[in-house]
Structures are given as structure tokens and as C-alpha cells.
Amino acid sequence: MAETLTRRQLLAWRNAIFVVFALSGISIASWVARLPAVRDHLGLDTAQVGILIFAMSAGSVIGLIAAPPVMLRVGARAGMVLSLSIVAGGTVVIGLGTSVFSSAVVVGVGLAAFGFGNGSVDVMMNVEGAAAEKAIGKTLMPLMHAFFSFGTVAGAGLGALASALSIDVAVHLAVIAVIIVVSVLVAIRYVPRGVEADDPGLAAPKEPFRQRLVASLAVWKDVRLLAIGVIMLGMAFAEGSANDWLAIAVVDGYDQSNTTAAIIFGLFTVSMTVGRVAGGPVLDRFGRVPVLRVSALLGFLGILAFIFAPVPWIAYVGAAFWALGCSLGFPVGMSAAADTDDPKQSAARVSAVAIIGYVAFLVGPPVLGVLGNHFGILHALLLVLVLVALAGLFSPAARERSRRVRPTVSA
Incomplete structure (x- = not known):
């Protein structure tokens, strides 16, 4: 179905995934x-904050x-709405646990739901993004991850503004939750049906849960996928x-x-955002392998300079x-993992490499x-x-x- 969409519909699909x-x-x-x-509101120490963050990580x-x-x-469409709705619900619970109930337990429950929703939507939006990328015929995954970065900038800015205006945490996070739900309900209308698991031909007949679970776990036997996981491990650890x-x-x-x-x-x-915005055209021009090799070399030289710089400005460069x-x-790893002829395997493959990437994020620090x-933090970076x-x-x-294959689009 994706190959028969008009150009306008393809771009609307892409933009909807940008929003997600x-x-x-x-x-x-x-x-x-x-x-x-x-x-501060809950009077927590550093160790207790760590426990709360662990609840989110586990979720x-x-x-x-x-x-x-x-x-x-x-299906992907309903899955993304469901996942972001859980994120919104968790966000509200975090605010209520802070300002209304003053309970670390309630905040922890909210964070677990918040983490679950973000973890699940991470897989779904990457699978759907890879499908849009393939249908449009251009490398889009780095730009999609750049929109995640844009979102973090917007969220941080709104958070700083709310803090400066002394807006209650519960009120601030409730507003964010409303923004999330309304925005995803509007955006999801432009994600076409008939792609991946939304396609009745792929989704039916339904296999028993045990068979679906075994199929999801079977991807871990793929040596190529595990090698992609090594790429994700190194780059996610560095980030x-x-x-x-x-x-x-x-x-x-x-x-300093x-x-x-x-x-x-x-x-x-x-610099991270610039790299992701510029990455799509560069990947289309040269391909994944050369770009990853050059990226790894740039990262290696940059970390080397940061660790051993004789003067601070070299470390900054x-x-x-x-x-x-x-x-x-991370975005190239997601694209490579989703690069399969069997759409039903894309979600399991993206989930597998995403787990590796998240483990690197969680365990690395x-x-x-x-x-x-x-040994000192600079010497510790030698592991990176x-x-x-x-x-x-x-x-x-x-x-x-x-x-x-460039899609055939109608006028």
C-alpha cells in the first residue's frame, strides 16, 4: 500500500512520525x-532519586x-497512540505524586508507566519511521532522531519556564500530558493503514502468544543483528x-x-543535532558503512582529544x-535492524538492538x-x-x- 500513496500522503506520513x-x-x-x-518537594537524597530513576529504567x-x-x-498506529497515552498518564501520576500526595511511591509508579510507554513507543516509531523511509526512498532516520532532539530542547525550555514562573509540578506535567495526547491523536491520522502489523494480511490469522514470543526472541540468533548491536552498544555508550x-x-x-x-x-x-540533520543526505550519497566508519573515526579522535588535550580549547573541539x-x-543502527524483507520481523529486530542501546545508556554511566x-573521570573515558x-x-x-525502490506516487 505504501508504494501507491501520493507524494503529499507520503510527506504527511513522514511528518507524523517526526511529531511522534x-x-x-x-x-x-x-x-x-x-x-x-x-x-526537593519529596525531600529525597541522591540514592533515593536513583531508585526512582531505576523504576523508569525498568519500565x-x-x-x-x-x-x-x-x-x-x-498495529503500529494504535500501538503508538496507546504507548504515548501511557506516557501521558505516567506524566500526570508523577505530578500528582509530587504535588498532591507527596509520595515517592506514587511518583515511582508514574515513572514506571512513563518508562514503559517511552520504551514501547521507541520501538514502534523507529519501525514506522523505517517503513516511511523505505517508501519515500530517502534516508530519514537521522532526521527523525533530530526531531527527538528538538523535542528535548522544547521540553527543557518549557520546564525551565515553568520553574522560573514557579508553576506547580502537577500543573506543568498535566499540561505536557494534554499536549502529548492531543498531538498524537492529530498526527496519527496521517499514518497510513496497511503498513506493517496494521495490514490484515500480516496480522491475521493471529498466532498464539507463545508463538509470537518465540518468534520475537528468535531474532537474537541472527549474527548480523548482533553485530549491529555492537555498533549500537559503542555509539549509545558514547552518547x-x-x-x-x-x-x-x-x-x-x-x-573549569x-x-x-x-x-x-x-x-x-x-553538534549531535547538526550531525543528525545532515546525516540523511550524507548516508544517501555514500551509504551506511562508509559513513559509520568515518563517524567512528571522528568520534575516536574527538574522545582522544578530549581525554588528552594539553589545553582546554582542544578538549572543547x-x-x-x-x-x-x-x-x-543509533538511527543508522535502527534502520539497519529494520532492513528486512519480512515486516513482521522488523519490530522484533528493532526491539533487540534498542534493548542493547538502552542497556548501554543505563549501564554506561x-x-x-x-x-x-x-582512575579519574578523564581516564575512565578510555573505555568509551x-x-x-x-x-x-x-x-x-x-x-x-x-x-x-522509489515509490510510484500518483498526482
Whole structure:
């Protein structure tokens, strides 16, 4: 069906997925922006905040695992609406747990639901994005992930504004929840039926749950997919480590101020977004493997410069190269995982590599913290250097399996 859509319908489909990516980013940044207020209102210490964050992380992993069978059951369109509705519900519960009930348990329940919804929609929007990418005939996944970044910027900005105006956490997060639900209900109208699990030919007859579960787990036997997972592991580890430790490394490693550290982290996020916006045309021109190799080299040189810079400004340039180098790893890994002739396998394959990426995001920062405590945070980043090099070595696994066929569109 996707190949018979008009150009206008194809672009509307693409734009709808852009919105879904942005909504996920807005939700996450809104929570992060109000985390200090939640902590202060509940009187939590650092360890207790860590437990709350673990509830969200656990929910995210469960959502990643649940996404493939949910997609096979209800389809991508309904699945994305359901997942973002759960995100919105969790967001409201977080606000109520903070401002109304003053209960860390209620906030934890909200965060678990919030994480579940974001984990499941992460798989679904990437599978649907890969389908739109294939139908349109252009590399779009990096730009879709750039919209996630745009969403985080918007969410952080709204959170900062709400905090500056002393808007209650519950009110702020309730407004965000309404924005999420209304926006996804409007956007989803432009996602065509008859794609992936929405297609009755793919969804029926329904297989028993046990068979669907076995089919989802079977993808882990695919050696190529596991190699793509290594790429995801290295690049996601590099991105997640920068999110948590780059600013501290600037302060502790180069004796700079907190303000300077914030500026350098801003440079990193801008460079990451630029890399993703520019990545699509570059990938179309040169292909996944050459681009991943160059990206890994840029990331390797950037991290190397950041660790061993004789003067701070070289470290700052290194941070920009670090961001550019790992900006395409996650979206390209998702595209490569979804690159299969069997649409029913796409969700399970994307879920598998997404789990690897999320594990890197979740496990990487604590590991670096332990290493940094013993060897210093700059030396701890040598682990990131090794994993980025490994991602570069495994880049051939992401090679395109087939040429994209330009869709036949009607006027």
C-alpha cells in the first residue's frame, strides 16, 4: 500500500512520525527539567532519586520487550497512540505524586508507566519511521532522531519556564500530558493503514502468544543483528556517557567553571543535532558503512582529544567531534535492524538492538562512575574510546541489504 500513496500522503506520513519522535523527547525533557523540584518537594537524597530513576529504567526495558507483540496484536498506529497515552498518564501520576500526595511511591509508579510507554513507543516509531523511509526512498532516520532532539530542547525550555514562573509540578506535567495526547491523536491520522502489523494480511490469522514470543526472541540468533548491536552498544555508550559525565569531566578534568561546563555540554548537544540533520543526505550519497566508519573515526579522535588535550580549547573541539561521531550510530543502527524483507520481523529486530542501546545508556554511566572514582573521570573515558573503535570495526554489519525502490506516487 505504501508504494501507491501520493507524494503529499507520503510527506504527511513522514511528518507524523517526526511529531511522534518530538513528543517522546518533550516528555523525557519535561521530567528531567522538573527532577530537582520533585527531589526537593519529596525531600529525597541522591540514592533515593536513583531508585526512582531505576523504576523508569525498568519500565523502559519492559516496554522495549513488550513492543513487538503489541505491534503484531494492534498495529503500529494504535500501538503508538496507546504507548504515548501511557506516557501521558505516567506524566500526570508523577505530578500528582509530587504535588498532591507527596509520595515517592506514587511518583515511582508514574515513572514506571512513563518508562514503559517511552520504551514501547521507541520501538514502534523507529519501525514506522523505517517503513516511511523505505517508501519515500530517502534516508530519514537521522532526521527523525533530530526531531527527538528538538523535542528535548522544547521540553527543557518549557520546564525551565515553568520553574522560573514557579508553576506547580502537577500543573506543568498535566499540561505536557494534554499536549502529548492531543498531538498524537492529530498526527496519527496521517499514518497510513496497511503498513506493517496494521495490514490484515500480516496480522491475521493471529498466532498464539507463545508463538509470537518465540518468534520475537528468535531474532537474537541472527549474527548480523548482533553485530549491529555492537555498533549500537559503542555509539549509545558514547552518547549516554557524554550526557552524564562530559560536564563533570570539564570541571574536574580541566578545572573549569560549572558555567563553562554547561556551555560545552550545549556545544555537544548542538553538534549531535547538526550531525543528525545532515546525516540523511550524507548516508544517501555514500551509504551506511562508509559513513559509520568515518563517524567512528571522528568520534575516536574527538574522545582522544578530549581525554588528552594539553589545553582546554582542544578538549572543547574534541567534544564537538565526539558528538558528530556518535550522532548517527543509533538511527543508522535502527534502520539497519529494520532492513528486512519480512515486516513482521522488523519490530522484533528493532526491539533487540534498542534493548542493547538502552542497556548501554543505563549501564554506561554507573560503570564510568566506578572507574572514574578509581582512575579519574578523564581516564575512565578510555573505555568509551575502545567501544567507539569497536563500533567502527563492526560497521559492515549495517550494509544495506537491498536497494530502496522509489515509490510510484500518483498526482
